[in-house]
Amino acid sequence: MMIKEVQLSIIKMPLKSPFSTALGSVNDREGIIIKVLDEEGRTGYGEVVAFSTPWYTEETVRTSYHMLKDFLIPIVLNNPIKHPNEIKKYFDHIRGNQMAKAGIETAIWDLYAKKVDRPLWKLIDGVQSEIPSGVVVGTHEIKDALSQIDSYLQEGYKRVKVKIKPGMDYKLLKEIRNHFPTIPLMADANSSYSLDDIDLLKSLDEFELLMIEQPLAVDDIVEHSFLQKEIQTPICLDESIITYHDVKSAILLNSCKVINIKIGRVGGLSNALAIHDLCQKHQIQVWCGGMIEFGISRAHNIALSTKEGFTIPGDISASSRFWNEDIILPEVEVKHGFVKAPIQPGIGFEINTKRLQEVTTYIEKYKK
Template identity: 60%
Template sequence: MNIKSIELFVIKMPLKQPFITHLGEVSEREGIIIKALDKDGIAGYGEGVAFSSPWYTEETVATSLHMLSDFLIPLLQKRPISHPEQASKLFHSVRRNNMAKAAIETALWDLYAKQHAEPLARTIGGTAKMIPSGVVVAAQSMTKAQEQIEQYLADGYKRIKVKINPDMDYPFLSEIRRRYPNLPIMADANSAYTLKDVDRLKALDELDLLMIEQPLAHDDLIEHAILQKQIKTPVCLDESIVSFEDARKAIEYGSCKIINIKIGRVGGINEAKRIHDYCLERGIPVWCGGMIEFGISRAHNIALASMPGFTIPGDISASNRFWNEDIISPEVTVENGLIAVPQSPGIGYELNDKRLEQTLVHKKFYTF
């Protein structure tokens, strides 16, 4: 791929409003932007989506920086590749650290698509020209939740996800369902329950939810299979699926009826494509999850969600959902609940250098 250099930019930006779940509150987002430059001056961009603390996965911004600087980039320097798919095999000697791997792998995919003068969506097998957009309600009161839902419906979002936990589940969801009887709603538990809560989760069956996402332990497949046999609401797995093998086993065990695919969580676009293809062959719906991303990761998600198996609106919202000003130009926008899939080369968005500089914490530079 004729890589000339790689730059890492650590940035930090406040959210327009705090993102609250039972796991904690995010009011400021730190992340890593990667620029891979080839010898012809073409640049590909990726984003590391680990958080500053290990509340979602064991990875953090600091650990990602360590892995990128001391292991992954040196591997690329020693063993040049000709196609982004080769990065997965190259990084196989480094266990886990999927978000660090995805950060650099997505930059390589963007670079490769630009080198071949085609949209990233088409390069990876995407077919949709428009994708439906969903959004997350993360509120601690019905008043706040209704305010958010009303605004999101006015913005045209196609699906609402509601964060739940044992202190705020059936009464909260049933009131939302009463007020919005025809609204597509899903619940996200972020591992807040155990099998002791089966009756509590069964009660949600009457609310006609699209799914309940990750109700049990973040690393479990077996108990989710037991749960799915006892409830009608489709179980969707998120944190439990960190590889193609996890997806294969989950489907084989009957652990879920739907899978959430996040590029960062599974280690890159190549692994995400493999999971998508496997699910498509077996009739398992997939959708693209979000990580409170900046615009670069959001752009990669748009390309991924254009693939034919993504039949459920994902957590891909407009840039102004979280940010007063994003780091890409143009920003991601939602029109009538839909996002246009870019048709220009690569991810279809440019890095806003001025905004990057305003949010920059520090950067590193590597030559090849």
């Protein structure tokens, strides 16, 4: 494959309602949509999931734009690519910048799957044609959280994740458990605790959570290993896992029992697949994490989630969870708690060009 053109569109869309985490709130979502075009006129789409500000990882929309324009796009325009698996080799000498790399790598996966005329999920040997869907409650307000959970359960979601932070943890989970004693429930701390909070973290064991996601520091693997020995609740790592090597370290140290795989955070679909395989080998459970994304990243997440290790419902909610109108057609729908993997080649969704244009704030094309 020769890529002859790459188009970057910065887009911006308001969320239906603000999404709060221990680290801050998101009201408007910016992102970059990447379109790659090959010499035969085929197209592929990817999405950069970095936020406007560096609150979740150090990348932002603008740092990833710079990385793409000045480093990554010239590489893909100037090298023949036989298979998307080769891209990570080309990107190896560029440190970090996982979300920028993932955006363009996933676009090329889509293009390649279209070239070989197969749905992306089949190309990567996915096995689940219907994947269980979970949802994230984006508020720390108890009353709000309870009513959101109630309506999400009515919509059929199979797992509920709530955000916790110091001061809004035990109380919130206690109320949720009083109202919903048996729902599959998990808590995401977004790295807002330390080992000084060990008694509090132990007290959460009574809620029989599926897992607690990223309780300790963003860059920690060692202290999580200590914490996992002290608490019953399985630890799931999110922010701490950026590379394949991080997963090896976490396995060696028994730092977690579960890993949240996000294609963006780990630098692309090839890395996500390698991490999935390694986790399978070591009985580490995996699920696919969300990034309050638009439909294109969601479509890539659906493909990844069809792999056999993805047995826990991921953050794969419907387009309508966050958006009044998504940028793909059809939109992602959750029926009876499941999302169907598409049958069309590539990511299997069309671009809603009218909607994409409406939300685009900046556009640029790069040619060979």
